[in-house]
Amino acid sequence: MTVIQDFANAVTVTDLETDPYPIYRRLRAEAPVCYVPAVDLWLVTRRADVAAVGNDPDTFTAALPDAPVNRAFGEPNILTATGDTHRELRGSLEGKYKPREVAGYIDQLVEPIVAERLKVLDGLTEVDLLAEYFEPISVRSLAEVLGMGEFDSDTLRRWFRGLAEGAINFERDPARQAVSDATVQEMLTAMDPLLTRMEREPDDSTLAHMLWSGRDAETGERGPRDRAAVLPSLRVIILGGMQEPGHGAASTLYGLLSEPEQLATVLADPEGQCGTAVEEGIRWVSPIGTQARLVTRPTELGGVQLPMGAKVSAVLASANRDEAVFDEPELFRLDRRSRRSMPFGFGLHFCVGHAFARSQMRIALARLLQRFPELRLRPEQPVDFRGWEFRAPTSLWVSLDGRE
Template sequence: MTTFLDDVTVEDLDADPYRIYARMRAELPVAHVPAVDSWFVTRHADVAFVAEHPDLFPAAAPGSPVERSFGAPTIITVDGPVHHDLRRAFDGNMRPKRVEGYVEDLVRPIAARHAAALAGAAASGEPVDLLATYFEPISVLSLAAVLGLDLDAQTLRRWFHGMSLGAINYEQDPARQAEADAVLAEVDAVVVPLLEHLAAHPDDSTLSHMLHAGRPAGDPRPVDLVLPSVKVAILGGMQEPGHGAASTLAALLAAPAQLAAVLAERTLVAAAVEEGTRWVTPIGTQFRTAARDVEVGGATVPAGAGVSAVLASANRDAAVFPEPDVFDLFRHVPGRAAEGPVGAAAAAAGQAAYGFGKHFCSGHSFARHQMRIALEELLAAFPSVRPADDGPVEFRGWEFRAPVALPVLLG
């Protein structure tokens, strides 16, 4: 049996990875994709297996786009004691109970301010792109606040768009890498002096926690140790919530009955967010390296090969989520799944958007709350929100997937 997908291009993946993943789950669940030089693992059970067995599939990714761009070690490309220490450094302000204590006061004013700024567009009847003017700015400013970065939304959005070019540069495009490297140099110029200041003068910011949490007083982690993980946090933490919220609203706008249900019962917003990030998973993979020849999903992955545990594909696996291509927020509402088209609550079986294993996303609680609050504020201010045209929303990307734009009418 062949284990290579020579006919898949990066453009194919960017345009519609879900079509490719569905074909793979049915016919070739584990296969090498030469276009990105990685073995794709696509079925939910196999994705979880890869992510949960660092002895067979360690996170180390020498030469990967992430390490090539951000440096090493990063919190997502290391295991063992170093990962444990970096995770402890980052988790301080991100534990669910801790997040619940500050997230409303931090995020809701940002969301309310951006919703209020849309009033003019609503009154004029002009279309507005909610991705660029609402969801992304809320995402970047919220994470910047919790990290301790005092920067404007325009700079932060430019940062994460530029950084993402390096993080997904599997084809090693020199022009794309040069653009990413220029942005990353700017990040260094801002973040390194701030980290050096916080090393001597700690505060309650997440950046400060990354230096001092779990360390003896006066003995912070070296700036060079935490800097690559700070870049990962900036990219993932700023990208995922804004794009996940935009994808969720796009799905609701295409499902008027479900949008009406959310407008009538705002407690359903959290379920809509959970389904939105399942339906279009903002960060598509967890990357691993095969420690030796390993058999998984009927294929043998050779030692040293790069492996993409495809979270986006796991979230569309019909073995876990019946009718997986259907957006149905009720599958995440205990006792109410039968109201939706799916007819069975599958959420408990393993929503994969935040990964599996010890590299499960540290910021999952903050991201979920941030998406919920952004949608709550928007729907409270503009309950008549509707698509600006009749065409479907265009999505792009496979490692990072989101609407290209989200044009709506608000009034």
């Protein structure tokens, strides 16, 4: 057995959750396509190979029958569906999330939510911005566009944490699955009145589009889609859409606060620079780490022969730190010449909500820095990152008045 395979065999889920980046760095250098038993996946870590997986759905299909997301959320869901089913699911979402559509409503949607959270921060000197600012903005923004505004932020945050336990359960931990299953059941019960109302009186929300897109909503001639065809994808949207913007913005701010010169650049022009900062932040720490695929026929990838039926994970987080693409990829830098990161995936399953997420992060970050230009990290409360499928700081404590 080779040294690198010994290394891969020794990798644990805890290692990946704690800090996957040193593991990815070694795999990129020595075994860019490598089987890791702890997660029962071939990890694909170089950008070119990750792109090859994402752009070849015939060889690398998203239809992974035993994927954790299928066990947790059910099927069909937008992450693992293929063919006509995937096209129908994606089509039901594009009416709300195409970049042109998002540009028409995002300011009106997000600005009041941001203003409300800034009022909560007024008068405070110390605060965990993840818990009190970025996550609440993320969950409230998505809830409003989904048509789920009646649910409070704490409930929504609890739901996406519970759903995540199932979505990342590659090791098939019964405790994690139990948390996820309980969350799904709670959501089913809580959302029943809302779904009943949307089935009778659809509005312009995402949920109504998922139920009625392509149907005759005026006469009800064909009726709404069956809930079973919609709810698995709704759970995916709640998990990813509430997690990625809030956590990506928090990681971006941490990057800026760790680099005073770059922070000064953004503070000088928040409106012009926050978009650039967000792009670098979600490259530097990718909120969504992987895309899992199933090999449909024997194929070679990265110099490795993969058999039909092999399960691969195209590691977006690793591709976004590939030394062949990015100079000093482990550093947070606003002046990068290459912007070829892939925080939202590749190919047919490229995240449909990317424009919504990017805009939300940009607005939240810009308004925060405009209101509190003196904010600084609190050294006595260091920032700790966790996760490999979903990576984010566990908290982000700052002094809003600049005092350390």
